[in-house]
Amino acid sequence: MTVAEEQTLFHQTGAGLPVPxxxxxxxxxxxxxxxxxxxxxxxxxxxxxxxxxxxxxxxxxxxxxxxxxxxxxxxxxxxxxxxxxxxxxxxxxxxxxxxxxxxxxxxxxxxxxxxxxxxxxxxxxxxxxxxxxxxxxxxxxxxxxxxxxxxxxxxxxxxxxxxxxxxxxxxxxxxxxxxxxxxxxxxTDTPSAGLLSYDVGSQLSYGVQIPAGGSRLPTTADTAAAGDHYLRMDGRAVWNAATTRLPESIANAARRAGLPVDRVRHFFLHQANLNILTETMTVLGVPRERAPVTVDRLGNTGSAGLFTALHSTLAEGALLPGDTYVLAGIGAGFQWGSLCLRHA
Missing domain, CATH: 3.40.47.10 (Thiolase/Chalcone synthase)
Structure with a gap:
């Protein structure tokens, strides 16, 4: 990482919140x-x-x-x-x-x-x-x-x-x-339920962007004709950012919560790509089975993805009171984050 890149990198960890x-x-x-x-x-x-x-x-x-x-x-x-x-x-x-x-x-x-x-x-x-x-x-x-x-x-x-x-x-x-x-x-009145810790970070990148439609490049007939209102994505940049930042952020959040990462029961991850999800769990050294998958039948559903995994696990009755779990995702920007929680 260059000095300029280091200066643009934002990283913050936080303790849990007192109200469950x-x-x-x-x-x-x-x-x-x-x-x-x-x-x-x-x-x-x-x-x-x-x-x-x-x-x-x-x-x-x-x-x-x-x-x-x-x-x-x-x-x-x-x-x-x-x-x-x-x-x-x-x-x-x-x-x-x-x-x-x-x-x-x-x-x-x-x-x-x-x-x-x-x-x-x-x-x-x-x-x-x-x-x-x-x-x-x-x-x-x-x-x-x-x-x-x-x-x-x-x-x-x-x-x-x-x-x-x-x-x-x-x-x-x-x-x-x-x-x-x-x-x-x-x-809830359940002690220690809710947010145990979090980790968020960002590093400016135009690897995923919609160029037109804002104040820098307002909508015109030319921008529409050029397809500048469509999403553009550098797949290699996404892979590199996701497979580096996601496991790093999850490990930071677990450590902040005082939990060995392998003691976290469920990992509800951004459903961007099955290979990214698998690589993240491999880097963490945690069985992939702890990260439910919906991307295979739903595709990348953006911000909804990790919640589709949470919903499916709750519907199956597999998220039990006292279970710890992580919500983690990365998006355009790049911006990423992980929350470590305990289920009531």
């Missing part, structure tokens, strides 16, 4: 349209064998053209609220993590809050960390619950990457799927 909280319910929405690898080979210069070997993905979902990210959020929120026994009117905050919001303004979180009828809730959007936005949203929600006036937070992680990927680009076209996941967080 619990995951009271989760929900998941998957659009009904399934796109298989074989279907992609009809329009892209690729093969099922190539996609599977490089990504581990067999199929992914696509949102219907007349719907938006907020619609997926609302659909995921319903079962999460039901399982938690919480009415929308009882929500103190609605936090939405997405880089594919409905539109630049107004707030997607506000659109979701209104649709749910959560009229007294604070609406917050966590946007530009892309696939790491879910980690940042969870950390924000955990801190919100330290405030005595807030007891219940709805966190929604959703991305509709099909709207920002070039359908002719074989690099991005095979990776991404659309999905939304919901988590209801509530205060």
């Amino acid at each position: 909280f619990a995951v009271a319910g989760t929900g998941l929405h998957l659009p009904p349209t399934v796109v298989t690898n074989e279907q992609l080979t009809r329009t892209l210069d690729t093969s099922d064998a190539w996609i599977t070997s490089r990504t581990g993905i067999r199929e992914r979902r696509r949102l219907e053209p007349h719907l938006a990210t907020s619609d997926m959020c609302v659909a995921a929120a319903g079962p999460a609220l039901d399982s938690a026994g919480v009415a929308p009117a009882g929500l103190d905050a609605v936090v939405v993590a997405t880089y594919t919001g409905d539109q630049p303004l107004p707030s997607t979180a506000l659109i979701v809050k209104d649709a749910l009828g959560a009229h007294s809730a604070l609406a917050l959007d966590v946007t530009q960390a892309a696939c790491a936005s879910g980690i940042q949203a969870m950390l924000i929600a955990a801190h919100l619950l330290q405030n005595p006036s807030l007891t219940t937070v709805l966190l929604l992680a959703a991305d509709c990457a099909s709207r920002v990927t070039d359908p002719t680009d074989r690099t991005t076209g095979v990776f991404f799927g659309d999905a939304a996941a919901a988590v209801v967080l509530t205060r």
Whole structure:
């Protein structure tokens, strides 16, 4: 690492929070349209064998053209609220993590809050960390619950990457799927439940970017014609960053929590690529079976990915009271982070 690179690197660890909280319910929405690898080979210069070997993905979902990210959020929120026994009117905050919001303004979180009828809730959007936005949203929600006036937070992680990927680009076209996941967080009387520790970091990179549509390169007919509003991704840069930063961050969070990393029961990781997930667990020296996989059937669902893994484990009854677990992800920027928690 050069001196300039060292100066741009942000890294922070933190101790746990004093007020315990619990995951009271989760929900998941998957659009009904399934796109298989074989279907992609009809329009892209690729093969099922190539996609599977490089990504581990067999199929992914696509949102219907007349719907938006907020619609997926609302659909995921319903079962999460039901399982938690919480009415929308009882929500103190609605936090939405997405880089594919409905539109630049107004707030997607506000659109979701209104649709749910959560009229007294604070609406917050966590946007530009892309696939790491879910980690940042969870950390924000955990801190919100330290405030005595807030007891219940709805966190929604959703991305509709099909709207920002070039359908002719074989690099991005095979990776991404659309999905939304919901988590209801509530205060609890269970001692030591909630956030035990965290580790976050960042290092500026344009390896993953959407160049146009902001103040530097506003939308014009030329930017649209050039495809500058589509997601661009340097696969090698992503691999190098993810396989270095994720295991490093997870190990830091576990150490900060006073846990040997092999004593962590579950690892809910960003579902970017099966090979990245496998490499991360190998570097940590932890059995890969402790990291549930959804990327094979859902693709890279952005900020929703790690929560799809959390939801599937809870639905199976495999996350037990007292279990420690890690949430970890990395996104464009690059930004990354790991949270170490104990289940109530």
